[in-house]
Amino acid sequence: MHGRVKVRTTAEQEEIRKREKAAKVAQYKADIAVVFQKRKDKIWDDELLLITKRMLLNNSDIYTLWNIRREAFQNNKWSDEDYKQLLENEKSLTENCLKENPKSYSVWHQRCWVMEQMPEPDWKKELSLCAKCLNIDERNFHCWDYREFIVQKAGISNEEEFEFSTTKILNNFSNYSSWHYRSRILYKMFGTIEEIPIIDEKYRQELDLVMNATFTDPNDTSAWFYQRWLLDKCMTICRLWRALVNKDTAIIVIDNNILIKPVSLSLYVNNEVVDVQWQLYPDEKFAKLQIARFVNPLENLDHAKKVFIKLQETTYELSYSQIESAWIYKDNSKLHRQNSNDEQLNEQLKSYNQLSKMEPNNKWALLTGILLMKKIDLKKFYIDILNNLTALSKIDSLRKNYYKDLRSKLLVEYKLLEIWKGESDMEIQSKIDLPGLGLTKLHNNHYFSFFEHVYLDANQLENSLHQFSTLQQCTRLYLSSNGITSLKHFPTLHNLEIFSLRNNKLTSTEEIINLIKRHKNLLSLDLRDNPIYNPTNIILDDLNTRCEIFLTTM
Structure with a gap:
């Protein structure tokens, strides 16, 4: 047995770990007590910097300690030479912390602060640091943000940064941070206030680049998200x-x-x-x-x-x-939308349809197909879009509620376009029919502002009643068979006269009384086929109203 290294038992190892942890906790409590006391007493001495440095090297995410260090820097009367050296030391501290925790918000924030305090900051050297960090982890979005900060300070052109992002993307299509950085640079260089985020010529080039990326690795999400940014509507003007x-x-x-x-x-x-x-x-x-x-x-x-x-x-x-017997204004630009690159979008749609056939379980190809069809012509591809959404709900069942909401949004947009196209220039349509469509949300609810008669029976809007606040012109609202269990979040509609809530799941007499009190113009409230215990006369006893209430008698 002599000469052999003694192997500690599991119990002994656990006991040692407990003692080490207890010692660290005790040291932390002692250190933090000293730091907070010095802060309270406004003692910004070397001991404070030494203790906080030791603590941050162990855990760089304690942002309060970085705040205290900045206070110490700002409240001491250093000589110019000493202050410059302290800033250099602080840079070294942040570098050491980043080696241990390269994605610490607090450390990157501190480094930004230090660089702004430096009398002669070396921005080029900071760019080299960013390059080094991104070579280690090209998805470190903290470093990408810091690079953007440095680029602005160093006067690096957008063109150079655009080329940098291109190099990173071509090296690895899966680099989401680089795609995101690219979108910000592109918007600075070529941003528009139109339906597309960047000017047409650059937009076409980016569509080709991202399609190449999605076909190279159809299961990687990075390029698909960038594709969504390109295809989403990007109107930014009020x-x-x-x-x-x-x-x-x-x-x-x-x-x-x-x-x-x-x-x-x-x-x-x-x-x-x-x-x-x-x-x-x-x-x-x-x-x-x-x-x-x-x-x-x-x-x-x-x-x-x-x-x-x-x-x-x-x-x-x-x-x-x-x-209308009124002065009106109408913007009909949505009715005359025409993409200058419809031909390219159609070619992309064909390609993604082929990809869907080759990889029928790829949700991104189906979803991108939907966005392309909506952008090209919602009315033309309406049925195909609904079919794609049905397929997506089966392929990606964990997100079926998201696809239900997206389906609701597109159904509403389709119906609104039909109504607007039927209006004359001097007319505002007062009625919308959307019964039995399985709507889960009242998307684009500001477009409902002028409707007086709104029919939404047999949908699934039980959790979306708060969205009805824009129906201030509505006099007749039909929400039968929507699975509504509570009226707590239903807004006050000042012009409401006829309201149907038939065949829902309402049980609260108190909520119904509150609804009637808030709607002074209400003439008819249909509550039949709801599990309300109280008969009509008990509700009417609490009200002084001209509203006629319809209840199923017990």
Whole structure:
């Protein structure tokens, strides 16, 4: 037995680990107590820097310690030479921390701060550091973000960065971080405010590049996500879509993304601004529907010569409609959409359809096919799109609810396009029929703002009642057979007169009473075939209303 190394038992090893862990915890508690006390006493000495350095080398994600180190740097009166040396030491500390934890938010943030404090920062050297880190892990998005920061400071051109991203992508199509970085560079160089994110010529080149990548490795998600960015609608300007102004009310609907909050919005009659208070629906800063109800009716509106709305810096002139007895504005650009690269998109669609036949279980090919068909012509490919969604729900069953929501979105868009195409220039359609379609969401609900009669029976909208806040013009709403169990999140619709909730799962008399109290114009409420225990007379006893309530008698 002599001369043999003694092997510790499992119990002994566990005991040693426990003692080591207890010692580390005790040391941490002692160190953190000293650090916080010094911070409280505003003692920014070398001991504080030494202790926090030791702690950060053990765990660089304790962002409070980095904050304290910055406070120490800022509150001490260092000589220029000492301060410069301390910053160099801090750079070395962040490098050592990054070796252990290259994806630490706190460390990268600290390095940005250090570089901005340096009197003569070496940005080129930082680029070399980024290259080194990306060679180790090309998907380190923290490093990609830091590179973008360094590039701006170093004055590196977008063209150089574009070439850098191209090199990285060609080396490895699976580099998602590089695809994402590329999208940001491209938007800076070639961004548009149209239906596509970048100008047409570059857009075509990127479509070809990404298709090559997706066919090289159809099961890798990186290029597919970039493909989605290319195909998604990319309207970024805030513009007016519909407006209606009569003597009592002004209704405006803003289309596309609202980038500036709050939105600057004014109504003018005969070149004079009208003093109004806009109410947002829903009540949030991103709301696209805004309504003003005039305390004093605009009696001179019928004889006005000019009515216009100023949204941000753009003026939109309204026209008087005899049909609506109101001044209206309509943007019909969605009806006349035409892609200059439809031929290329059709070729891509054929290619992805072939890929789907070769790899029938590849969800990305099917999903991209849907996006392509929607972009080319939703009406033409409507049935094919629905078939693809059905196939996707089977292939990728874990995300079937996502595909249901996507199906709802496309069904609604299709129906809206049909309605808009049937309108005259001086008419706003007041009715929409969407029964029995299996809708799970009321997508694009700001487009429902002008409908007075809304039929949504036999859908699956039980969890989407909050989206109905934009139906402020609705007088008749039909939500029978939607599996609704509660009215807690149903918004107040000021013009609602007839409301059908037949054949749902409502049980709360209190919620029904609250609904009736909030809707002063309600004339008829159909609650038949709901499991409500209380008979009609008990509900009416709590109300003073002209509303006629229909309940199934027990």
